[in-house]
Amino acid sequence: MDIDQVFAKLSLPQKIKLLAGSGWWHTEEIPDIVPAIRLSDGPNGVRGTRFFNGVPASCFPSSSGLGSSFDVELASNVGKALADECRAKGVHVLLAPTVNTQRSPLGGRGFESFSEDPILNGTIAAAYINGLQSKGVSATIKHFVANDQEFERFSISSEVSERALREIYLKPFQIAVRDSKPWALMTCYNRVNGLHVSEDKRLIGDILRKEWGWEGMIMSDWIGVYSTAESIKAGLDLEMPGPTVMRGKAVERSLISQKLFPSDIDERVRKILELLKHAEESGIPFNAPEEYIDTPELRQFLRTAAADTIVLLKNDKKVLPLSDKVKSIAVIGPNAKVAWTSGGGSARLLSTYTVSPLEGIGKVAKNIGAEVKYAVGAASHSYLPLLDSYIQQHGSESPGALVEFWNEAPSEDFLAPDGQLSANKLSQCAWSTPTLGTNCFLMDGVDATKVNIDCFIRYSTKFTPDESGDWEFGMNVAGRGNLYFDNKLIVDLSTDPEQGESFFGLGTVDKQTLVTGLEAGRAYDLEIRISTSDFAARGSPFTCWGGIRLGGVRKFDGEKAIEEAAKLAKESDAVILVIGLNHDWESEGFDRKNIDLPGLTNPLVSAVLRANPNTVIVNQSGTPVAMPWINEAPTLVQAFYGGNELGNGIADVLWGKVNPSAKVSLTFPKRLEDTPAFPSFGDKGQELGKILYNEGIFVGYRSYEIRNLETMFPFGFGLSYSTFEYSDLQTSAVAADGTFSVAFTIKNTSNVAGREVAQVYISDPQASLPRPIKELRGFTKVALQADESKTVKVDLTREALSFYDHRQMCWVAEKGKFEVLVGASSQDILLKAEVELAGTITWTGL
Structure with a gap:
């Protein structure tokens, strides 16, 4: 496709027509000149062009689970598999990934994002995008920017300081733009510091396009355009969905009034044509029929992905992995019988098939000759289960x-x-x-x-x-x-x-x-x-x-159901209690009101633990929940939303077919009141349509550490059936441009092969502005056989030493000494060293 030749064939009315979509999932077609590009929702699957009676699709693990894997190879492979799904459905542009920072566990779409930490968030996003685009399908990184709550999401203004905006909320977008160059970007619904981002020239024109040098196409979120001339001047290329509300005739009137000029239209149309060129080069037919993929290879990958996003949080009595010698298994809980594959809203889709935890456990039981009995124990739904x-x-x-x-x-x-x-x-x-x-x-x-x-x-x-x-x-x-x-x-x-x-x-x-x-x-x-x-x-x-x-x-009696579940637990060799949330509670369109488990879940957990202290608790949620019984629970697994193969993934981890290696990408607080955004989130802390980001740069673990607050599970924490030892930390000298490397040895000190996520944090005790106690700056995931040792290296740049200086409006790595901290989590620091930067470095852009 020659963009200049296509562009030359377009009349001004045709160019104006291209500035908005055609229906929900296509761009406009100009017959014999420009075909229609097909788009589809992600991020954990490819729905296609219909909510109602759509073609089934594979559901992959939720993004908070994928972020917890700390596995860039897995993220890339998920992207590649999603590209295959797109090809089957004739989709050229996937509306994913979501990289909004998880500011609060109450955020309705928290399960759609990777992490509370911008480095982990952006790194996993870049791998996902690279995998997707390597097969010709455009990623659409979203929702740019500070779109962190659902309450009044079309109008709320995220009031955030320049430093926090740069270091926390823009940073994952910046990393993904630098490391993967997504072909499309979606603006958010909300305002930032008073102005809707879809018409904010500074954010999408000056920072994204000029400062970062990004050259892709920018579209609105669906019904997220609120102006005509302003959005076009700012750099918003495409209004979605169609038919247009803010463009079309309104653009013609803006041209007459000279609020817009033909050159403004030309700039926007060229970006749409550039995306069209990517679509053409993909080889995916235009207006293709929709199909789905279901192969043994894909099923195995979905199973691997489900297992690799599961976090082992407690294993005090070494109950896990379960023995093949158990003869009676009690499966209890509201999340056991139904496969809760995803959170709700635009991320939800019709799965090609599903495997519930009860089904996955039942398959293992059949193979080992064990009997499985089930009791629901308690209800966890907000809406009654579908029929x-x-x-x-x-x-x-x-x-x-x-x-x-x-x-x-x-x-x-x-x-x-x-x-x-x-x-x-x-x-x-x-x-x-x-x-x-x-x-x-x-x-x-x-x-x-x-x-x-x-x-x-x-x-x-x-x-x-x-x-x-x-x-x-x-x-x-x-x-x-x-x-x-x-x-x-x-x-x-x-x-x-x-x-x-x-x-x-x-x-x-x-x-x-x-x-x-x-x-x-x-x-x-x-x-x-x-x-x-x-x-x-x-x-x-x-x-x-x-x-x-x-x-x-x-209908069942809640107290009686708990009694029946406890009785079953007492009579069984092994007890697996599957609890948590579902898409009734975590969804686009609304935020959670609290972090409590629903209904009588907590009394059920306490009763089952009293009946059988060796109970294995599996919690399924996209974001943290409160666990008032945590001190009495010796065994806890965090399963997130695992997609089609959720149940088999859980069973694989419980019986040790897969050694868990994920670590939580979100801090699990003891109380909602401890969370950094608690005073100002949702309908709290509002000020005339504004939500105040009072915590500044102290989001997630940064806040808990600066306030010296104990957490239930710290950021980056997760156990394994293996044990690991860290030693021999070596750092290179910091070069004049700020680059240096960190090397250390990890040894598997157990007799079980496993994988370990090692995390590198940097502390800057001499900074001229307040900084977090430490910040994640790199990580690596290493596979080790029993008793095997490996020396691993993490390369870092000036970015690892820097903060954003709002006084000078630039990034600064100040000369001086920095601590290098290597550990198994943000709280489990095992190795320390010191590096020194000889001279201060300042810069803007990437």
């Missing part, structure tokens, strides 16, 4: 339901206000489609040529419970709607429904009810009817035909 595995289409053996659409009410009493569905015959629908799930976000996958946005919808299916008893049902909708069970109204969301957080804040609250006396194996009619007229009038920021979420679970 996907219990539903079947009417008149068919196929799973799922039928969804029908009308443009006008198909009967006078369509929503049956009297609470009883009549036998009236509905008129012929305008369009219908089967679906497999009970969570239908109808923002796509609907035939727009036949169905109006303002429409009437019927969702009908047969529900067959697997347990007799009383069942709870819960529903929320985007629109107004009712749920009928065997033709009787059981949930009314058609009469002034209260707005809630579902469907990115577009849906109602979740309303729940109880249906008594259900029989296992009997099929019951379930029907949902909704009208989207009020929903449309409310003003969705994007095209959407509404939404339906239906959940249900057999």
Whole structure:
């Protein structure tokens, strides 16, 4: 593709058309000149072009787990595998990775980011991007910048000092730009110091493009453009999604008023064409059909990735790895039976398949001749679990339901206000489609040529419970709607429904009810009817035909369930208690209100530990949770969200098929009140639409150390079935340009082969400005056989000695002596040395 030749063929109206997307997942096409580029959500999978009835995809471990691996090779290989997934779905641009600094564990999208530390964050991101782009698929590094909470995310202003902005929040972007050169970047929704980043010329024009020399294409987050001339002048190339709201005719008017000039349009269009050239060179066809990949090799890689992101946090009694000689295994907990592969929001997708912890453990048990018994023990859901595995289409053996659409009410009493569905015959629908799930976000996958946005919808299916008893049902909708069970109204969301957080804040609250006396194996009619007229009038920021979420679970007595779980634990040789969060609690669109485990989880843990002190606790969450029982728990595993192969990955670690080697990329605090951002996060510490980053540069472990606060688990901490010894620290002299190296020996002092993450920190006790006690500046992951020793080297640059001097608006490495600290975590420092920089170095840019 010759960009100049293509550019010369474009008229000004065609150039203006290219400045905004076409629909949700494509750029505009100019027939016979410019094809449409296809984009898709990441970061832990490639959904493709549909939320509703989309093509399944592989789900990879969440980013906080990948960051905890400290494994650049794994991150690169995940990127390569995601590129293959993109190719299968005809996707040229993956909207990933997310590299926002995890400022608080409450952040709804914390699981999407790699770390609280900018060096680890940027280094893993660069490896991921290099892997992805090595196969021709463009990465889109996001969300630039200081997009760290979901509360008022479209309008909130992150009020952050220049030094903290540079050292903490811009730094991971800077590292990735320097080391991987992503082809695209996405701006954030929020403002920084009063100005929306999508129109901030200093951030995206001066710093990103000029100071860092980055040459890629910049797009908005979806519906994240709030101006016309300002965003174009600042350097924002592409408004997403389409159809345009802030460009198109508004650009024409800005040209007439000379707020914009043709040269401004030309600059933006050239960047879009440069991305198009990458798309063409990838060999991925334009407008290709969507497919998925499911091979033995991919399944094995997903399993490896799941295991390699698991952190062993406690193993006091050496219960792990579990013995093959156990004959009875109790699997307990709300996260055991369901495979929670990912957090919620745009990162969530329909997995090609899943392996739950119970299934993974069951496979091992079968191989060793052990018996597995399961007890839920406690509920952990916010919304009731989806009913996907219990539903079947009417008149068919196929799973799922039928969804029908009308443009006008198909009967006078369509929503049956009297609470009883009549036998009236509905008129012929305008369009219908089967679906497999009970969570239908109808923002796509609907035939727009036949169905109006303002429409009437019927969702009908047969529900067959697997347990007799009383069942709870819960529903929320985007629109107004009712749920009928065997033709009787059981949930009314058609009469002034209260707005809630579902469907990115577009849906109602979740309303729940109880249906008594259900029989296992009997099929019951379930029907949902909704009208989207009020929903449309409310003003969705994007095209959407509404939404339906239906959940249900057999009601059980919480205290009795705990008693049953404790009894099972007492009778079993081995107990695996799987607890944690899920996408109900960690999701785009809202922040967590606290770091507590949900429901009766904590009483369940305490009861099971009393019954069997050798219980293995597996916690699954994307970010830290409080653990009031931690001192009584001798064994603890942190599993994050592990993707498709979550259950097999957990089983591999528990039985020692995989020796755990990950270390937490986030500090686990004892209390929420100890977290650095606690006084000013979400709706706390607000000041007229501003959130004050009062902690400055003291984010994550930097804050706990400067305040001398004890943590539950420090940054960089993780155990292994091996033991390691560090020795013989050597440092080279610091060159005039600030480069030097750190070398040391690591020995595996056990009889088990393993891998160790060694971390290099730098301390600057003589700095002219306040600095953290120490900062991570490098790391290496080394594989060692039993009793094997290796000498490893970490090369460092002036950056390792530097801070950002807001007085001079530049980076400074001040002359003087620095401490080099090498250890197994931020708190476990095993080797120390000193280096000296002879002369001060200052610079700007990369």
